[in-house]
């Protein structure tokens with residue numbers, strides 16, 4: 186827990202001068218708070234008992250003055266604290282976001298989107314709330330408490346000692362509640378993260394839910410998780426509700442004791458009436474802070490739990506990162522080599538790629554075909570360095586990809602992934618996503634090559650059409666063409682097309698292939714395809730099965746193999762196409 190406090194303090198470093206100023210204002214505010222009951226003593230002993238109207242007037246005016254000054258100081262201190270906490274929280278959020286983006290893909294398999302969203306929004310919100318209000322009142326209350334204790338000791342130490350006897354009881358109760366509240370609040374956060382996760386999953390799969398008409402099943406699932414969350418909130422509510430009356434009782438006991446014992450001390454001449462009234466005034470102004478300190482401590486515990494959850498994500502070291510002396514590769518020729526590559530996914534037992542070796546010379550087009558699950562996409566992911574192999578090496582122009590900076594490596598790779606992911610911005614922003622300095626001509630060029638220009642041009646807003654906007658619908662093929670244009674515009678030396686044409690119809694595909702052949706000239710290309718007709722022009726075709734290359738050669742070489750796997754698959758697909766066209 187101490188670590189978390191220190192870590193949070195580190196975030197305060199850039200704002201330390203504002204923090205010191207806010208603390209200074211807080212000290213002044215509590216000094217005024219502490220001065221106010223003292224005026225009661227002067228009022229009774231020096232103005233009322235001695236019937237001194239001048240002192241009475243001065244007291245009335247100074248009371249107004251003190252409250253005006255306190256108001257101004259409270260405003261400054263509050264605003265400064267809001268500024269500091271919001272800046273700190275925004276720094277944490279930005280750090281969290283940047284960190285999350287650098288995480289390898291396996292991280293996102295372990296942490297659901299809902300969970301990460303909850304860390305970034307809910308948890309940082311708790312921190313923000315607690316530190317902008319809870320912390321201020323805790324500091325103010327502590328300072329006021331210290332000031333009050335000094336004053337009441339000065340007034341009558343015996344009465345003070347008698348009063349203080351009650352305080353440890355209150356603190357014990359506060360601590361006990363604080364601990365209970367912390368564990369309950371942790372449970373609330375966990376449950377609300379679960380609700381987030383289920384909601385996010387259902388919303389993003391709504392098509393499937395509709396398609397399979399599983400509304401009731403999903404409603405049940407949501408209801409169950411939602412009720413768990415309500416249960417946790419109710420438990421915290423119960424604790425909070427018990428907390429207030431217990432604290433009130435302790436407060437009342439304190440006041441009764443002061444009245445009783447203080448009254449005797451006045452009767453016996455050890456105190457003036459003004460002393461006793463000021464004393465009671467002091468006890469009055471500290472009962473609220475003492476009570477509030479308990480709930481503020483509880484809130485701070487909640488914030489610590491939130492900070493712990495945020496830091497536990499920030500502490501995860503990316504398993505794939507640049508070496509300290511990573512090479513920034515400027516220009517590449519485009520040679521790709523796999524040397525005895527063995528790879529399995531993290532936490533899996535079975536190897537997906539088993540001693541894979543091949544070499545692609547610059548400018549060559551390689552196709553990787555084979556049954557589903559053979560490991561084709563995995564090969565692409567390893568070249569992109571989304572994962573590292575357990576043994577063997579993957580080289581680009583003779584450099585092991587682990588020695589290159591990921592940014593410079595990926596700058597030369599044009600990936601068209603199997604899952605088409607487009608952003609909810611304009612078509613032109615989607616196409617120019619990887620090239621900040623792209624001109625309108627570049628965007629149109631890339632769209633033309635990818636066979637996307639015609640359908641974009643026909644749209645009312647053309648390249649300014651926003652994806653996902655009301656009324657804007659794109660077919661799978663159209664989305665795929667935008668995704669291809671996004672890779673083409675980078676003008677990469679190496680193209681990695683993972684089922685890039687699977688959503689195109691036969692005529693778009695043949696047009697696209699013609700265009701692609703032009704673009705691919707002079708660039709190394711790997712095409713992963715299920716439809717073998719799309720790769721017959723490749724310089725070499727690798728037939729992958731169960732993580733191993735079982736056949737390789739050109740289309741005609743592979744077709745000449747009697748009972749060859751490639752040949753059998755090709756013939757099967759040709760027959761299927763014939764039937765489909767009947």
Ligand SMILES: Nc1ncnc2c1ncn2[C@@H]1O[C@H](COP(=O)(O)OP(=O)(O)OP(=O)(O)O)[C@@H](O)[C@H]1O
Pocket residue numbers: 294530531533537555556557558559560561562563564
């Ligand atoms: N992130 C992952 N974690 C664990 N296993 C994975 C992961 N991604 C893929 N796999 C498994 O690795 C194997 C190879 O997957 P890969 O996607 O490379 O196959 P593929 O040949 O491209 O298949 P397809 O043609 O169906 O796309 C499959 O058994 C798959 O279930």
